[in-house]
Amino acid sequence: MRYLPKSESERREMLDVLGLDSIEDLFSHLPEETKLNRPLNIAPGKSEYEIVEYFRARGNENAMNYASFLGAGVYNHYRPVMVDTIVSRGEFLTSYTPYQAEISQGTLTTIFEFQTMMCQLTGMDVANASMYDGSSAVPEAAMMAVRVTGRNRVLVSRTVHPEYREVLRTYAQHQGMPVADFGYVDGTGAVDLADLEAQISAGDVAAVVIQTPNFFGMVEDVKTAADLAHKHGALLVVAFTEAVSLGLLAPPREADIVAGELQSFAISPSYGGPYAGIIATKEKYIRQLPGRIVGETKDTHGNRAFCLTLATREQHIRREKATSNICTNQALIALMATVFMSVYGKEGLRELAEQNLAKAHYLSEDMDLRFRGPFFNEFVIRTEPEALNAELLKHNIIGGLPLGRFYPELEGCMLVCATEMAKRAHLDQFKKCADAVGQPAMAAARNEGARA
Amino acid sequence: MRYLPKSESERREMLDVLGLDSIEDLFSHLPEETKLNRPLNIAPGKSEYEIVEYFRARGNENAMNYASFLGAGVYNHYRPVMVDTIVSRGEFLTSYTPYQAEISQGTLTTIFEFQTMMCQLTGMDVANASMYDGSSAVPEAAMMAVRVTGRNRVLVSRTVHPEYREVLRTYAQHQGMPVADFGYVDGTGAVDLADLEAQISAGDVAAVVIQTPNFFGMVEDVKTAADLAHKHGALLVVAFTEAVSLGLLAPPREADIVAGELQSFAISPSYGGPYAGIIATKEKYIRQLPGRIVGETKDTHGNRAFCLTLATREQHIRREKATSNICTNQALIALMATVFMSVYGKEGLRELAEQNLAKAHYLSEDMDLRFRGPFFNEFVIRTEPEALNAELLKHNIIGGLPLGRFYPELEGCMLVCATEMAKRAHLDQFKKCADAVGQPAMAAARNEGARA
Amino acid sequence: MIKKTRPHITQNEPLLFEISSPGKKGYQLPELDVPAVDATKALGAGNVREQIEGFPEVSEVEVIRHYTRLSTWNYAIDLGLYPLGSCTMKYNPRINETVARTEGLAWAHPYQPEELSQGAMEITAVLEDMLAEITGMDAVTLQPAAGAHGEMTGIFLMRALLQSQGNPRKTLLIPDSAHGTNPATATMAGYAVQNIKSNDRGFVDLDVLAKYVTEDVAGLMITNPSTIGVFEENITKITDLLHSKGALVYMDGANMNALVGMARPGDFGIDVMHLNLHKTFSTPHGGGGPGAGPVAVKKALEPFLPTPRLRRSQENRWSWDYDRPQTIGRVRAFYGNFGVLVRALAYIMAHGGDGLRRATMDAVLNANYLRKLLEPYFDLPYNAPSMHECVFSDTRQVKQGARTGDMAKRLIDYGFHPYTVSFPLIVPGALMIEPTETEGKRELDLFADALISIAKEIEDDVEHVLKAPHLTRTSRVDETAAARKPIVRWKPSAEA
Amino acid sequence: MIKKTRPHITQNEPLLFEISSPGKKGYQLPELDVPAVDATKALGAGNVREQIEGFPEVSEVEVIRHYTRLSTWNYAIDLGLYPLGSCTMKYNPRINETVARTEGLAWAHPYQPEELSQGAMEITAVLEDMLAEITGMDAVTLQPAAGAHGEMTGIFLMRALLQSQGNPRKTLLIPDSAHGTNPATATMAGYAVQNIKSNDRGFVDLDVLAKYVTEDVAGLMITNPSTIGVFEENITKITDLLHSKGALVYMDGANMNALVGMARPGDFGIDVMHLNLHKTFSTPHGGGGPGAGPVAVKKALEPFLPTPRLRRSQENRWSWDYDRPQTIGRVRAFYGNFGVLVRALAYIMAHGGDGLRRATMDAVLNANYLRKLLEPYFDLPYNAPSMHECVFSDTRQVKQGARTGDMAKRLIDYGFHPYTVSFPLIVPGALMIEPTETEGKRELDLFADALISIAKEIEDDVEHVLKAPHLTRTSRVDETAAARKPIVRWKPSAEA
Numbered sequence A, B: 001m002r003y004l005p006k007s008e009s010e011r012r013e014m015l016d017v018l019g020l021d022s023i024e025d026l027f028s029h030l031p032e033e034t035k036l037n038r039p040l041n042i043a044p045g046k047s048e049y050e051i052v053e054y055f056r057a058r059g060n061e062n063a064m065n066y067a068s069f070l071g072a073g074v075y076n077h078y079r080p081v082m083v084d085t086i087v088s089r090g091e092f093l094t095s096y097t098p099y100q101a102e103i104s105q106g107t108l109t110t111i112f113e114f115q116t117m118m119c120q121l122t123g124m125d126v127a128n129a130s131m132y133d134g135s136s137a138v139p140e141a142a143m144m145a146v147r148v149t150g151r152n153r154v155l156v157s158r159t160v161h162p163e164y165r166e167v168l169r170t171y172a173q174h175q176g177m178p179v180a181d182f183g184y185v186d187g188t189g190a191v192d193l194a195d196l197e198a199q200i201s202a203g204d205v206a207a208v209v210i211q212t213p214n215f216f217g218m219v220e221d222v223k224t225a226a227d228l229a230h231k232h233g234a235l236l237v238v239a240f241t242e243a244v245s246l247g248l249l250a251p252p253r254e255a256d257i258v259a260g261e262l263q264s265f266a267i268s269p270s271y272g273g274p275y276a277g278i279i280a281t282k283e284k285y286i287r288q289l290p291g292r293i294v295g296e297t298k299d300t301h302g303n304r305a306f307c308l309t310l311a312t313r314e315q316h317i318r319r320e321k322a323t324s325n326i327c328t329n330q331a332l333i334a335l336m337a338t339v340f341m342s343v344y345g346k347e348g349l350r351e352l353a354e355q356n357l358a359k360a361h362y363l364s365e366d367m368d369l370r371f372r373g374p375f376f377n378e379f380v381i382r383t384e385p386e387a388l389n390a391e392l393l394k395h396n397i398i399g400g401l402p403l404g405r406f407y408p409e410l411e412g413c414m415l416v417c418a419t420e421m422a423k424r425a426h427l428d429q430f431k432k433c434a435d436a437v438g439q440p441a442m443a444a445a446r447n448e449g450a451r452a
Numbered sequence C, D: 001m002i003k004k005t006r007p008h009i010t011q012n013e014p015l016l017f018e019i020s021s022p023g024k025k026g027y028q029l030p031e032l033d034v035p036a037v038d039a040t041k042a043l044g045a046g047n048v049r050e051q052i053e054g055f056p057e058v059s060e061v062e063v064i065r066h067y068t069r070l071s072t073w074n075y076a077i078d079l080g081l082y083p084l085g086s087c088t089m090k091y092n093p094r095i096n097e098t099v100a101r102t103e104g105l106a107w108a109h110p111y112q113p114e115e116l117s118q119g120a121m122e123i124t125a126v127l128e129d130m131l132a133e134i135t136g137m138d139a140v141t142l143q144p145a146a147g148a149h150g151e152m153t154g155i156f157l158m159r160a161l162l163q164s165q166g167n168p169r170k171t172l173l174i175p176d177s178a179h180g181t182n183p184a185t186a187t188m189a190g191y192a193v194q195n196i197k198s199n200d201r202g203f204v205d206l207d208v209l210a211k212y213v214t215e216d217v218a219g220l221m222i223t224n225p226s227t228i229g230v231f232e233e234n235i236t237k238i239t240d241l242l243h244s245k246g247a248l249v250y251m252d253g254a255n256m257n258a259l260v261g262m263a264r265p266g267d268f269g270i271d272v273m274h275l276n277l278h279k280t281f282s283t284p285h286g287g288g289g290p291g292a293g294p295v296a297v298k299k300a301l302e303p304f305l306p307t308p309r310l311r312r313s314q315e316n317r318w319s320w321d322y323d324r325p326q327t328i329g330r331v332r333a334f335y336g337n338f339g340v341l342v343r344a345l346a347y348i349m350a351h352g353g354d355g356l357r358r359a360t361m362d363a364v365l366n367a368n369y370l371r372k373l374l375e376p377y378f379d380l381p382y383n384a385p386s387m388h389e390c391v392f393s394d395t396r397q398v399k400q401g402a403r404t405g406d407m408a409k410r411l412i413d414y415g416f417h418p419y420t421v422s423f424p425l426i427v428p429g430a431l432m433i434e435p436t437e438t439e440g441k442r443e444l445d446l447f448a449d450a451l452i453s454i455a456k457e458i459e460d461d462v463e464h465v466l467k468a469p470h471l472t473r474t475s476r477v478d479e480t481a482a483a484r485k486p487i488v489r490w491k492p493s494a495e496a
């Protein structure tokens, strides 16, 4: 087997050192009833060529060569070639968590740079070096708020990604951490501050969680939400799913904790993962941060050096008292994001965000927008979602996300996203199809007409 | 521009050091009439995304997802993933010819290994570290023979790749090195020893050039050819185009010079290049070898080390008296071949060759073979080449090479190749189509019948 | 004598921020093919940011040099043995990186129509089946992103089952040799932790255990083989004991590299367990992740698995089933670390059933070989038969003034990544060594040589060992200073 | 003070043959889906080889470690400045590697039907056009595999034209500053070489030249800018002179990085020239190749170009034209190093016309900046304005006992690849420095610092410089011993 670097004679030599006849002897102490006495029911080993062909065939069963208007937490951005070039270097790809600082300065330095750029982007003071994804970063942020405030309740806006809210509920269920939703304003699709105020006033709220741009693509008023949360002694957690928006949008400085998803930073959609989440916060909360943190220090010769630090927050030291049970995180994916940020840089990230803004706004022209207010690269339209998507598929276009699935009241609405990858021809095609399909009311009328 | 690592302010600082106003000043001494006073007529710079799309679109205009039975000097073998993994490392990809041995031991060591494996495969004593390709290795080998023997004539078998023979003629034309062809035996497709003997007897022959497996896929009798050449004081040059055959075929030990093409060793067909040629020979001719050679030595601490050696053969030292004008060669491509040989190794190369043999022989069953004799993974059939290829294209199969193009007497014959990549279903489909199309005679008869 | 390394120049490199200069660019965007939009108008002035203070501005060549130079400061599997116990740092086949980038897979959006996702769903389903076969369990969820995430999922599942039976109970029993994620997970699931002391052979003590197993106990979290690399000889008795009290047994599957193809947790009474695909199934660690922590369960726990679940129609089409009334809920968005799952499946396919078994055998052979070579020089606190790793103690060397951490640093000079230091906690000054099956005899011999040579150095010149490493570009790093006054982001020196 | 490097451990690694062991495997083939064939029967016993004596047998993980370890012993552009004069070692954009691997391009067989090769042919045609535009010439062949191959092609073309006019003539004039490939090429084309001495400013001396230009002279092979990096001030006079005698002018285009977008050889009288795509157009050198050496010609030479040529039909379809009665013939099989051509085109597309010009300007700026910084410390034998490179002499340092080669070795300790040593031959002890445009100010400053520091070291402690490099894993290599008794292949030690 090509992954096993031993010849039979070498195995024999090693067994001789051990004074054994066969490798099986090393398993002879296993209680008989625990042993598997048949071969695994898994086909014999395959060659590289066959494996490549198998996955190609599976890939071809998925969408290939479609334009897409899906966003909803996963965005179609260009991945600079530099990203895979760098993460494919064995020195990054095949190293472990950098426990041994003296031979891990490469990884440690990139993490320090990552943390710095996360702070620069979010307006926070400190950032950890990755959570599993945005959806698990949100509950971890809420748990942080619980630890910081000594309170228990969590209020989450219904404009936060519905799957993130589900994950928050799952995490919270056994931690004495009741989670309640608050609503959005029907006309703007932004958080309903009145509802928030009503619920927060009941007290014991540790965290208020909002997202900007929110699930509908609308830009939220972070400052007002922060003021409200702070007035009631709660922390404001601001989530984001579209990191590219940070190139253009004011950073959520008024938040206490920022919890986000970096998929937009050169991480391929990959049917949902692996992605990389982060949590950033104020300096004063650093000891409540979950996950890895890298700090600057010196070696014995006085050279600048980096190492993992503040480990006393973590499970391997604190065990049942740790800030989180997280151990393995998304380091290599965070490195992808780091390289992405290096390539685009200050001007590039802004220009990229501006292109996203322009594409989405071009697409939104003459569309029947469900909400009025500022949006970034996503927005909600009124249409007949299934009919429109079916129509688009005929043009090799994957349409937007029908919202009825997550919001019964938004049946007949679709979430649409346009990034820098959307070509004008596709945007125009989308508009044409949307026009043709029309809105549910219009469609109903059409049907009426047809019936009459 | 992303490839230019300077900001305007840095350019300014540098100009200040130079005491200049603008970079243009550095070109002011160019005579006015030599200056280009208009912009180049080349479109503005494109983004990565656009470049990727452009080449994808071009790729899609070529054959995609076809099975292929083409060989004829370029073979369709699997490329182990390890190959690109290694040649993509910047340390190999972006280094120059290893003139500075102390910081080039990586490249030098791989070349030394390459030379060794080339000797092991060919049965020669020494090998150079790459020529441009097989087709230019052949004339360089012939020129070597001229230098070694002090004679001038070159005899080349008509069973050597026709394009190689063309290149030989081009190279030879101004070097006082007459080149003549000798024929093949009509029944076997192997060199016509009688013709060779007749021509060599005229004297002054420096080199006899044959190829095995030859252009028709037939295995030549190297020993007999060598005896004949040697009897007349000529050197035998053995060319090869299908390196995989060396996994199974007896090495051409009786040759004086072996000149070959390594494309089969994990080098993608890439519409004809870059490939890698080599020349291997006897120890005693080493000072007549063209191209780079790496030798073993020691550093000042006594550590084993490698360096370029015998440079006195080369153009940068010997100028007009050099063995060749070659300078840049195919180092990275030779590294691909080196990694390929490492991955397959002793057993793998044999098994690979055996699979090729089996596939080609399976395909040849019940076919109307033009030649009788041992062949490796290519052979010639009688058919209606254009009709058969047209039929195969309908099944997304690219057929073989119609031979009339190179051999008027073989009009109605096709060179067919089957490697380990040929699937049984495609082999069977090929046979079915060949059956349906039949031979020219049969087809003519069919037409007659139809007309009657 | 150091046989494996020689010092060589490596490039220094400042931080990205320190090579930044205004106007340098590493990117170009396609020309905008729609009208530009005035951000202030579209978003409102208050919503538009100033430039990103301090964000880098560098060109493409600087990016590649920056990261290439940094990369040369790292050790990695691709450079040599990485014997971190419990981490299963094995060779990461490159073919897996290639297939994970297959266009139709890498660019699949999780919300694209199911009809256009059948390939991805098929991969997921096939992997679930194979993992069920390997573990001997009935159902598998691939949603968890890592081992600890899997633990959380698994314990939530146990709790949900117990809850459905009327009482979630209060306590989880955890052997003192367990990994830190185990107790941390218990807390997240709302359970109190009861540590169980191992006996002097390193096993769970049946009598001690029996005392703790009450009606309040939700279950046991056991690691088998344990973190000292021994197979729990009483495992079936242990699982029987828990089951007899209505409690469940969770297995931390981090050490499955010792069992695949040889023994199956499902066959020795485990109810729920996780796998670390980034250990046993060779997906690359990448400096700390990503991973995947699938959870395998027995039938009784299946109704509680996270949503969505795969469902196959009569026409053999896959769809996602969200209608699972007893589910514990999602543990993350979408369907898991799909790209990692692809790599794991490619690994399993490459080995095949028989190859997986042979890999396990070689892993255990390697660990025992090292144990044999090192035993004369280091104290072996537990001498039960080793499986895939062996754990020594530094007690002999401590007498001469050197601890496990010092020997670890000196190993670096010898060209090796150290073993796992000071874990498991039940071994004083542990040297926890897991070679994995992807090491050849030559590398193992060099490693044993190195450790033996260090043991001798400690006798001759302990100071030299205490100051190691000597041959790295960065000498011993002051971790205490880092934690005392944390500097966790770069600031321009003017600000500093 | 060495600012750019620190020593760090690097892994030792034996030769592949020394880690081989019978039965280890790095490969697996798909199961054979046709009947196996008995090789002895199919081929005849005499045609079947024994096993390949000494061929390696290693596993996959050993392969990746072997080459990864070896790679760390190399310097590379990706690690820093590579100022080899005449070699134009510039950044190799990675996007070019990606596009060259585009499936429909990388897997295109040269004999596949033209109808199924239109994309490849289009790329070839577009690149020919762009290179014609850049050089100001009328037609381009992409067949030659490297610069020297292009020289051969170009001189054959000249000879063919002269021959068609009745007399191929006898001699080629070549300035003494020329690269070795120039005279070597002349020999292959059957021409005698007449060296032309440069004047004391480094230029071709018009008066000297005039004396040599007779009716026997086929042409002049000139490099412009010359190998000392200066633009021939009399270039149009020179080309006029040759033309007036019915001779032709070949330009070695190795130094086109100084001219692209600023001046075109076609506009100053060049008849035929080659380009090195692996220099000017950034295709990677890969430790010595591959390259591509397209040849650009004026109209009169077009009929002689190698076959086949591209031809476009009225329906805009490409085909290959083999019917070129005056052709010199093929210079290699198929159509050239297509994969290299793809990379070069991608490079040109990324820059665009304006970007190419700006690249040239930065290249010249960089060379002049270094010249300025270094001039106080090193002897500049020719002080004509520098273009893309500058050439110093070691005369001052030689007086203190150190030669250009010694300083080159010491530069290695400072973290740089040396400049080109001892070329061109007209400069005694040349330091030939070509930074290219892809270097930033920081790297240039560090380089100048390093060389200046070495100049000072030579004054203080010349011995230290003479024994350099000190910080590499391999110290100064004995090249003389290597040539004295060449060992050019590994043999098992028993045999040795």
Ligand SMILES: Cc1ncc(COP(=O)(O)O)c(C=O)c1O
Pocket: A326, A327, A328, C086, C087, C146, C147, C148, C149, C179, C181, C182, C223, C227, C252, C254, C255, C276, C291, C293
């Ligand atoms: C025994 C054991 N349990 C649990 C874990 C946690 O797994 P993960 O790091 O994937 O979260 C690890 C590994 O780090 C481990 O070694």
Ligand SMILES: Cc1ncc(COP(=O)(O)O)c(C=O)c1O
Pocket: B326, B327, B328, D086, D087, D146, D147, D148, D149, D179, D181, D182, D223, D227, D252, D254, D255, D276, D291, D293
């Ligand atoms: C001036 C000059 N001419 C010719 C050549 C030969 O080009 P190549 O190495 O591509 O054959 C070179 C480069 O090596 C060169 O620098």
